Amino acid sequence: MARQPELDDFRVPYFGDGKKKNKFSLDGFDPAAKPFSAGSKDADKARLSEIGAKLDIQQERLHAQQQRRVLLVLQGMDTSGKDGTIRAVFHDVDPLGLRIVPFKAPTPVEIAHDFLWRVHSQAPAAGELTIFNRSHYEDLLVPTVLGNLDAQAFEQRCHHIRQFEELLAYSGTTIIKCMLHISKDEQRVRLQARIDDSTKHWKFDVADLDARKQWDKYQVAYGETLAATSTEYAPWYVIPANSKTHRNVMVAELLLRTFEALKLEYPPAKESLKGIKIV
Numbered sequence: 020m021a022r023q024p025e026l027d028d029f030r031v032p033y034f035g036d037g038k039k040k041n042k043f044s045l046d047g048f049d050p051a052a053k054p055f056s057a058g059s060k061d062a063d064k065a066r067l068s069e070i071g072a073k074l075d076i077q078q079e080r081l082h083a084q085q086q087r088r089v090l091l092v093l094q095g096m097d098t099s100g101k102d103g104t105i106r107a108v109f110h111d112v113d114p115l116g117l118r119i120v121p122f123k124a125p126t127p128v129e130i131a132h133d134f135l136w137r138v139h140s141q142a143p144a145a146g147e148l149t150i151f152n153r154s155h156y157e158d159l160l161v162p163t164v165l166g167n168l169d170a171q172a173f174e175q176r177c178h179h180i181r182q183f184e185e186l187l188a189y190s191g192t193t194i195i196k197c198m199l200h201i202s203k204d205e206q207r208v209r210l211q212a213r214i215d216d217s218t219k220h221w222k223f224d225v226a227d228l229d230a231r232k233q234w235d236k237y238q239v240a241y242g243e244t245l246a247a248t249s250t251e252y253a254p255w256y257v258i259p260a261n262s263k264t265h266r267n268v269m270v271a272e273l274l275l276r277t278f279e280a281l282k283l284e285y286p287p288a289k290e291s292l293k294g295i296k297i298v
Contacts, residue, residue, distance in 0.1 A: 024054035026273055029257050031198075031249035043246035045238050048257045050202045053265040055272055063264035070271040071111030077278035078148050082116030083285055085146035088192040091274060092151045094160075095199030096237060097227045098209035099260050101152050104199065107267040108274065109150075116146055122153040134158040134176065135183050142187055155180060159244055164236045177247040188252035195277050196253060197270055198245060199260040203234050 031043060057066040081087055093101045105119060120141045129137040135155055143149035159176050162168040168176070184194055201209075210227060213219040230237065249255035256273060260266040 026055075026256070026269075026276060028054075029259075029269075031245045031255040031257060033249050033251070034246045044242045045200060045245075045257065048200055048259060050200045050205065050259050051261040052259040053262050054259070055269045056262065056265045057268065060264045063268050067107060067264070067268050067271055068111065070268070070275050071108070073275055074109070074271065074278065075112045077275070077281075077283060078112050078116060080283035080285055081148060081278075081281075082113075082146045084283060086191065087281060087283070088143035088145060088187075088190075089148045089277070089281075090143050090151065090187065090192050090194045091148070092154045092156070092194070092196040093199065093270075094154060094156050094196070094241075095260065096201060096206060096234075097230060098206050098213075099199035099201045100263055100266055101199060103263060104197075104267055104270055105150055105152065107263075108271045112148075116148060118143070118147055118149045120149060120151050122151065122155075122157060125158070135179060139183070143192060145191070155183070156244060156248075160237065160240050163240045163244075164230075164233050173243075174247070177244070180248050181250060181253075184248075184250070184253040193277060193281060194253040195273060196249075196255045197258050197273070198241060198255060199266060200257050201260045203231075205261045206231065206234075 029048070034043065057063050081089060093104060095101060109117060122138075125134075125137060135158075138155040141149070141151070159168070159173070159180065163173055188194060210223070210231070213223040245255045245257070258266055258269050258273075
């Protein structure tokens, strides 16, 4: 009897600091797989609702304590579903203490600083759950594909990212990073849907087609990036994302497991409030 898949089967191993060539590749993950599906779209949505209620409680405890921090990083090719994941997974979570940070192309002011300058100020504060929609990894992936980073500069940025994330972890931030993995065919379908639906034109950028032409280079860059920056304190997980409902359930399951491991509780009751009657 085949073993049931586990979340850690999709965790990217850490291959060291770049001194040795890693053998990790996204080719080992099927973007169409649905290992954590409840069996149907309706069942997946029902499961997501169950998890959402639990995440709401966990996030409330996090916010009430004002001590720990949680950072969820979402990366993926265009149309992989970063926005959709956020809408679905956090649909039932109280927005109090929840913050979403979308990272776009850096501005001239941001370019004038080091590549992590714009990111550090957006890291979660105490009691906060922060979601990065794209992230500092854009400043590693894009210039690598465009040929603006040589191997030495790539390794230096990976080193700086590991140090940055280690600092966050040391300061009480729990980091979880998800690469939403879709196939090239699925991306074609989703891009075409945006073109065919005039209400979705605002989501389409001609630059998306330029990135699509570099598909193979991006897959290699993602593989190298994930392997070089998946650490014990900031692990990467590859999320099969051709199925939107499966993608949502898997990210939610992973986030719930992460929260439960923190063993969060509400702050202790205040003795000074005992016996008080409101009139």
